[in-house]
Amino acid sequence: MRWIWIDRFVEFEPGVRAVATKNVTLAEEHLHDHWEAFPVHPASLIIEGMAQTAGILVGQAREFSEKVVLAKIAKAEFSDIVVPGDCITFEAMLETIADEAAVTRGIVKRGGEKIAEVNLMFSHIDHNFAGQKFPKENFVFTGQFQRMVEPFLEGRHG
Template sequence: MRFILIDKVLSLESGKHIETIKNVSLAEEYLGDHFPTFPVLPGVFLLQGMIESASWLVREAQGFSHSMILLEQTRNVKYKSFLAPGMQIRYVVDVKTLENNVSSFKAYGQSGDTRIVEARLALRHFNLADRNKALATADSEVVDAMKKRWQLLKPTQ
């Protein structure tokens, strides 16, 4: 099963700031197990929403130059409240550093006036072909897929 944990990019300041949203629906399959009588978005998915948001910020700022953007480190993760079906979370991510292969961010998720989660994130970005030239085609396919998804997510100007 594959999860996409942001629905839309609300705003973007290239290389500096991004705001995204995720609408939580009871139709989401994983909520049947987490938890049957009290469905809430799992904490790891809240964290992943911030990571995905930061990844889009990197992709856009660096012209989709890397196929892989992976979590390297989380710090100071704080879960402050639950996110249940029918609620919407707005992720706000600010760049602390953005270099060619590494970046760091301060991020939080909020629903209405309630802070749900916050964390500091570090990401590593690279191409598979950096380590194995035979994987250049895979890099190209991943970048093309991310560019197509970006067209659906990006803020309207």
């Protein structure tokens, strides 16, 4: 099982930009305790949603050949809370990609309104950690993540 915090991609421009949406619902268990009297979708999970949107954008840019892990939250600023019933969108832009790492900028919106800015840095781990070896298989991009973006890539991969 993967812990997925985006529902689907609505736009995907390879190597450039990706937009994913998430519907927040009171059926999600974490909202029962966070908090019972006043459910709020946690900011940490909004960052995770952006990390998944941006991480798939970064991974696809190298045809999912790299193991992409979140390495740094360069900026996370929130101007409003997210509550059950909200539909939020994650817009991620690929700013820099190199052999070792990638940098993304991201805006979270509700309706057309910006409610957060989340800028991230990802590591291509096979190129870092002083040559430390990781498992051969790509444990980051398993089927579920790839399937989310497949409709936008049809005809691109043989």
